[in-house]
Amino acid sequence: MREFLTSQLGVSVVLALVIVGAMQGAVAYCIYYERKIAAWIQDRYGPNRVGPWGILQPIADGLKFIMKEDVVPHHVDKPLFILAPAIIFVVAFIGFAAIPWGGQWNLDGHIVDIQVANPDIGLLYILGVAAMGVYGVVLGGWASNNKYSFYGAIRATAQMLSYEIPMGVCILIVALTMGAVRLESITLSQTGYWFGFLPQWNVLLHPLAFIILFVTALAEANRSPFDLAEAEQELVGGYHTEYSALKFGMFFLAEYAHMITGSAFIAVLFLGGWHFPWIPWTQPEATQWYAVLAKMAVLSAKICVFLFVMMWVRWTVPRFRFDQLMRLAWKGLIPITLALLVWTTVLVYFGKPRSGWALLGNAIILFVSFAYAASGGRVTGRQRNLPVVDASPSAALGATA
Amino acid sequence: MDSLLPSLMLGAALFGLGVVGFLVRRNLIVIFLSTEVMFQGVIVTAAAFARYYAHVEGQAYALLLLVIAAVEAGLALGLVMLLYRRRDTLDAEAWSTMRG
Amino acid sequence: MIRDSDILNVDQPELTAAERFYLPQIVEGMKTTIQHLGKTLLLKKPVTVQYPEQKREMRLDNYRGLHRLNRDEDGRVACVACFMCSTACPAHCIHIEAAESPWPDREKYPAKFDIDELRCIYCGMCEEACPVDAIELTYLYDLVGRTREEMILSKEELIAIYDETASVKPRKNPHVTGYPSTGQHRKMTDNPIVEDAT
Amino acid sequence: MTAAAPYPIYAAFALGAFALYFLAPRAQRRRAVTTAGWLAAIAAGSVALFASQQAGPHTGILFYCFAVVALLAAVRVITHPRPVYSAVYFVVVVLAVAAILITYEAEFLAVALVIIYAGAILVTYLFVIMLAQQPGAPVYDRRAREPFLAVIAGFLLTGLVAGQVTAQRSGLPPPSKPEARTASTRLPPNPTASGNTAAIGVALMTRYPVALEIGGVLLLISMVGAVALSRKRIPIEGVPPPAPTLGQIGKEVEPF
Incomplete structure (x- = not known):
């Protein structure tokens, strides 16, 4: 038993169990966190009735989800209706398996990774899991047999397909820069220093790709301002209109789980994962148990910061219109990321992917795209494409006369 | 030592299922789904050979197959949408006017 | 008939360069919201009223809350059971049963006077219809009940509400414009509705 | 195993064809027919398993598990009367095949398969299925086209080819040594x-x-x-759009 527990497999199993448990709690508290932040931004108190500072609010919410009547309307496609929340929930949680939580741990002489699985293709694994995420939304919306849910599903499909492209290209940029697709390797190669004090985090090389990856993570998690699939004002809640009780709760929790996965992923790719500069415990050489805990704390803190920014964005930026959403992806993000990719490829050819040239390329591309936008590139060109019809009554009457 | 046979059988069976589906079904979309099942059979076979001969070339073939599958899906679905708009049905029999 | 002169053509304003690029405007907006967040956290001045503990100051010149049934100078119920209020009521929530008045100065008085506060829409028509100013809408708003029956107030309960709020003459205050007005506020204090008072 | 005719494989494919004939969508679904189909399918699977056991040590229990999943899901893809379910079952096929690829040490291929197929192609299929959806199950989804001939043409021919290929395994070059495999496929x-x-x-x-x-x-x-x-017809800038049909006001539409 002891041997099993100190082996990589044992650590992975224990970690998987711990993470699944901890994430459910974390996801529940995300809702509390979101409500608090929303309240503060809107000059309110937020939940403060259940327990001190409302700290037990998630438990009350969870109880409410469980106790509510679970309605399965008679007009739905029952197997898919029940399957959809399960899919979205599972997909949201299996992404955590490839996140490197705390580097390596020297456990009684065994060196084990604090990671459920360390596949060669960790980067692609997360991309694949994210690709599966759309099924929950699409099947849920379709099975509800309700036109608004259906519109939500259609929108979600188009949106996720579109935003997967810039997301994939951003990830490719990181993979090219690092020459690796293993998440642990990517973290490890960000632990050096420039000029002796500046951490070699990718965000300093590719800030533009970082921002775009963050934007696409918002879109993939169906977060505001990209929550077109559940636009309450237009679609009565979109794909989860017909869901109630725990099934609705699963959709709800999955959104936050997606946010946490996305944040962890961005933190690993661009912010050095568990690495924090100038602190000896969070360096790769430190393998004691307290170092592992410190690294986990650093990664969690980075995730919390990302979550905060995501919520902050949600309570600031209004929702996009659907054509603006598509325009942003296809005419904005994809060309920019492709240009960045080409630039990175050139740098890799010259053997300097991690030099100031990368930053320079980002600046140039940012400037060019800004100049293009400022020079009159259409932002809301939809109305102008329509034929101009003189709809005034006299014109109409004149035409009949 | 010999682990190729089960994989080949699986590949052949998937391919055969795809063929039957292609012939049996009348829904245009399901017909194209059947071709995708055939692709799966081929991919399994290619990957099995790659492993058998300890060579990545089989996997490289399979990757190119994926590209072809993507091309096929893109075009086929565009065609299906076009046909659907013309006749308002997905029935393949609706397009049999050229039959003698 | 829509005339040409009625039509106002609105041109979409051209977007500025920063607006076209989204990012500067988003940063601008996020600056605003983070300022609100910081202010709320550091200065502790949220606008929320913590309701059951704190109560808002009510405007007495226009708020229409629970009904009361007034007493006249002699302490008798002022109502003369003329049915004007129940006729005027658009929600049909007032039920009156008239009886021969025990007093010489009027013919009838209400033997029963029930108001279903769940049906009532608090429009104040009853108050306007009343010829003797017997029914009035007070500033009370915190009526709760566990059953529907509890929410039907009887004559005794309505009179009890009058006893409780007799010092205030609702909406007979000078008309004020603007909000909040000066001097016309009344600090809401605990005003429990005593149900078994007669 | 000698190069004798691989009768078990022929038997397996024939049984599979038989099963598929019963499972194909038909006008009136009878429970007995469906049950017979599934029984034949199970028999086909057992025979195939037996045949491949004869051929040598198996690749591992995981391979068989996922192979069974892939085959059953593929059967449902081509027999389910509703296209959405076909697509969902096809996702299952893709995931099972990806799992099999992982047992072949082809992790990259497996993940690429999931990303491209499940992430992009199948979502597009679902999209089109939803857009071109018809109320209820139309007749062309409920009735198979010539199931008997199709089964013979498709399945039995594939079975014959597969059987011949496996019978002449002696013609294939021998597999390389495991250590050589590790050296060439993995850095x-x-x-x-x-x-x-x-x-x-x-x-x-x-x-x-x-x-x-x-x-x-x-x-x-x-x-x-x-x-x-x-594409749709979109007015091109510079070219005047077709004149708006305002003349219809007064004929079909009441003037104000």
Whole structure:
């Protein structure tokens, strides 16, 4: 038993169990966190009735989800209706398996990774899991047999397909820069220093790709301002209109789980994962148990910061219109990321992917795209494409006369 | 030592299922789904050979197959949408006017 | 008939360069919201009223809350059971049963006077219809009940509400414009509705 | 095993064809027919399992589990009367095949399969199925077209080919040694190498650059073709749009 527990497999199993448990709690508290932040931004108190500072609010919410009547309307496609929340929930949680939580741990002489699985293709694994995420939304919306849910599903499909492209290209940029697709390797190669004090985090090389990856993570998690699939004002809640009780709760929790996965992923790719500069415990050489805990704390803190920014964005930026959403992806993000990719490829050819040239390329591309936008590139060109019809009554009457 | 046979059988069976589906079904979309099942059979076979001969070339073939599958899906679905708009049905029999 | 002169053509304003690029405007907006967040956290001045503990100051010149049934100078119920209020009521929530008045100065008085506060829409028509100013809408708003029956107030309960709020003459205050007005506020204090008072 | 005719494999494929004939969508679904179909399918699977057991040590229990899942799901893809379910079952096929690829140590291929198939192609299929959806199950989904001939043409022929290929295994070059396999498909583990992924990348870029480029060009052509096929008539700037049919007000529409 002891041997099993100190082996990589044992650590992975224990970690998987711990993470699944901890994430459910974390996801529940995300809702509390979101409500608090929303309240503060809107000059309110937020939940403060259940327990001190409302700290037990998630438990009350969870109880409410469980106790509510679970309605399965008679007009739905029952197997898919029940399957959809399960899919979205599972997909949201299996992404955590490839996140490197705390580097390596020297456990009684065994060196084990604090990671459920360390596949060669960790980067692609997360991309694949994210690709599966759309099924929950699409099947849920379709099975509800309700036109608004259906519109939500259609929108979600188009949106996720579109935003997967810039997301994939951003990830490719990181993979090219690092020459690796293993998440642990990517973290490890960000632990050096420039000029002796500046951490070699990718965000300093590719800030533009970082921002775009963050934007696409918002879109993939169906977060505001990209929550077109559940636009309450237009679609009565979109794909989860017909869901109630725990099934609705699963959709709800999955959104936050997606946010946490996305944040962890961005933190690993661009912010050095568990690495924090100038602190000896969070360096790769430190393998004691307290170092592992410190690294986990650093990664969690980075995730919390990302979550905060995501919520902050949600309570600031209004929702996009659907054509603006598509325009942003296809005419904005994809060309920019492709240009960045080409630039990175050139740098890799010259053997300097991690030099100031990368930053320079980002600046140039940012400037060019800004100049293009400022020079009159259409932002809301939809109305102008329509034929101009003189709809005034006299014109109409004149035409009949 | 010999682990190729089960994989080949699986590949052949998937391919055969795809063929039957292609012939049996009348829904245009399901017909194209059947071709995708055939692709799966081929991919399994290619990957099995790659492993058998300890060579990545089989996997490289399979990757190119994926590209072809993507091309096929893109075009086929565009065609299906076009046909659907013309006749308002997905029935393949609706397009049999050229039959003698 | 829509005339040409009625039509106002609105041109979409051209977007500025920063607006076209989204990012500067988003940063601008996020600056605003983070300022609100910081202010709320550091200065502790949220606008929320913590309701059951704190109560808002009510405007007495226009708020229409629970009904009361007034007493006249002699302490008798002022109502003369003329049915004007129940006729005027658009929600049909007032039920009156008239009886021969025990007093010489009027013919009838209400033997029963029930108001279903769940049906009532608090429009104040009853108050306007009343010829003797017997029914009035007070500033009370915190009526709760566990059953529907509890929410039907009887004559005794309505009179009890009058006893409780007799010092205030609702909406007979000078008309004020603007909000909040000066001097016309009344600090809401605990005003429990005593149900078994007669 | 000698090069004798592989009767178990023929039997397995014949049984499978039999099963499929019963399982094909038909006008009136009878429970007995469906049950017979599933029984025949199970029999086919057992015979196939037995045949491959004869051939030598099996690849591992995981392979068989996922193979069964893939086959059952594939059967449902081609027999389910509702296209959405066909697509969902096809996702199951893809995931099972990806799992099998992982047992072949082809992790990159497996994940690429999931990303491309499950993430992009199947979502597009679902999208089109939803857009072109008809109320209820139309007749062309409920009735198979010539199931008997189709089964013979497809399945039995494939079975014959598969049987012949496996019967002449002596003609195939022998497999390489496991250590050689490890050396050629996997790079030595170091912090920046990516194992199997790098090997495939090297193979694609050094041996098949032309194929890769053609693949890219094909994708571009397909994109252009898809856009051209599905475009709508849009007024072009500079060219005046067709005159608005205002004359209809007064004829079909009441003037104000």
